[in-house]
Amino acid sequence: MGADHAVRVARRTAGAELVAVSDTDPGRAEAVANPLGGVRVIPDAAELIADPKVDAVLIASSAVAHEEQVLACIEQAKYTLCEKPLTLDRASALRVVDAEAAFGRRLIQVGFMRRFDPEYVRMKTLLDSGRFGRLLMMHNVHRNKQSPEWFQTEYIVRDSLVHEVDIARFLFGEEIVEINVLTPTPTSAVTGLLDPQLAIFRMSGGAIVNTEVFVNAQVGYEVRCEAVAERGTITIGQPSGGVYTTGVGGTWGGEIPDDYLVRFQHAYDHEVQAWVDACRDDEVIGPSTWDGYAATAVCEAGMESLRTGRPVRVML
Ligand SMILES: NC(=O)c1ccc[n+]([C@@H]2O[C@H](COP(=O)([O-])OP(=O)(O)OC[C@H]3O[C@@H](n4cnc5c(N)ncnc54)[C@H](O)[C@@H]3O)[C@@H](O)[C@H]2O)c1
Numbered sequence: 097m098g099a100d101h102a103v104r105v106a107r108r109t110a111g112a113e114l115v116a117v118s119d120t121d122p123g124r125a126e127a128v129a130n131p132l133g134g135v136r137v138i139p140d141a142a143e144l145i146a147d148p149k150v151d152a153v154l155i156a157s158s159a160v161a162h163e164e165q166v167l168a169c170i171e172q173a174k175y176t177l178c179e180k181p182l183t184l185d186r187a188s189a190l191r192v193v194d195a196e197a198a199f200g201r202r203l204i205q206v207g208f209m210r211r212f213d214p215e216y217v218r219m220k221t222l223l224d225s226g227r228f229g230r231l232l233m234m235h236n237v238h239r240n241k242q243s244p245e246w247f248q249t250e251y252i253v254r255d256s257l258v259h260e261v262d263i264a265r266f267l268f269g270e271e272i273v274e275i276n277v278l279t280p281t282p283t284s285a286v287t288g289l290l291d292p293q294l295a296i297f298r299m300s301g302g303a304i305v306n307t308e309v310f311v312n313a314q315v316g317y318e319v320r321c322e323a324v325a326e327r328g329t330i331t332i333g334q335p336s337g338g339v340y341t342t343g344v345g346g347t348w349g350g351e352i353p354d355d356y357l358v359r360f361q362h363a364y365d366h367e368v369q370a371w372v373d374a375c376r377d378d379e380v381i382g383p384s385t386w387d388g389y390a391a392t393a394v395c396e397a398g399m400e401s402l403r404t405g406r407p408v409r410v411m412l
Contacts, residue, residue, distance in 0.1 A: 178205070209366075234306075
């Protein structure tokens with residue numbers, strides 16, 4: 097994700113210059129920096145954050161490193177876009193919320209990029225227009241072709257479902273008060289992973305959101321969302337939005353992208369451009385540390401639901 101963002105900042109974002117990259121694996125940092133030319137590699141992330149030539153920081157390190165790095169950015173008063181999840185547990189996420197509050201104003205945007213995806217943005221505008229009446233239910237599908245070998249059952253909640261946690265909170269403008277994560281008989285495509293999963297959220301206004309997450313669906317990357325309101329439904333993520341092809345045997349159809357970097361390319365572009373524009377205006381927009389904390393808290397409850405087989409209340 098960091099390599100993709102580095103190219104985005106260097107080549108596709110107006111008003112920003114990529115001056116330095118950092119990674120605990122120097123080979124990875126150099127592989128990103130060298131082709132871009134003139135980009136420094138600073139091995140120590142804390143040194144990069146404190147560097148006077150660095151005005152703003154995009155964190156795309158492993159989630160376990162986020163807390164320390166975000167806190168360093170707050171200490172150095174640097175505008176920061178931190179990839180999701182903000183941190184891995186609610187206690188550390190709350191420490192970040194508190195540190196930013198103590199600083200006195202917002203510095204951090206959390207990388208829930210779906211809020212910048214043109215289709216989700218259109219859905220939000222339609223829902224907020226009032227034309228469809230109150231939102232009652234939402235059905236989500238979130239499928240990957242395959243998961244990395246190190247992926248564990250709980251990561252499906254923590255790393256994948258976290259996107260639907262945020263988008264549900266964003267589209268409803270409400271908190272999630274309960275989560276239940278169910279596991280059908282798992283796919284035989286992998287061993288040792290409870291995949292797929294079906295998560296059910298209860299929103300604070302009483303609505304229900306269900307999400308299928310299937311990270312070894314074998315086909316490609318599919319993210320769909322259907323909002324069910326009092327006077328109609330809105331569906332996004334249909335392949336009809338993409339390119340149609342014909343094939344041997346007279347078949348025709350749209351294309352399913354392999355991964356999120358293709359499906360959400362415009363969301364990432366809009367997210368980073370909006371972040372850079374806001375930094376230059378001395379503003380912070382988009383998902384806040386509170387949004388990051390809330391998503392982490394819901395996922396922590398979701399992982400408890402996975403373990404216990406019961407719905408778990410979420411207290412923020
Ligand atoms: N928004 C999205 O759609 C999306 C998609 C993919 C990944 N992500 C997020 O981006 C982050 C990175 O994910 P990834 O898939 O690129 O993982 P990855 O493991 O491929 O890359 C993480 C990199 O961070 C480096 N790293 C680890 N600890 C570090 C530290 N303390 N300081 C500096 N570098 C460190 C690792 O060496 C590695 O190169 C995660 O938080 C992940 O959830 C978000």
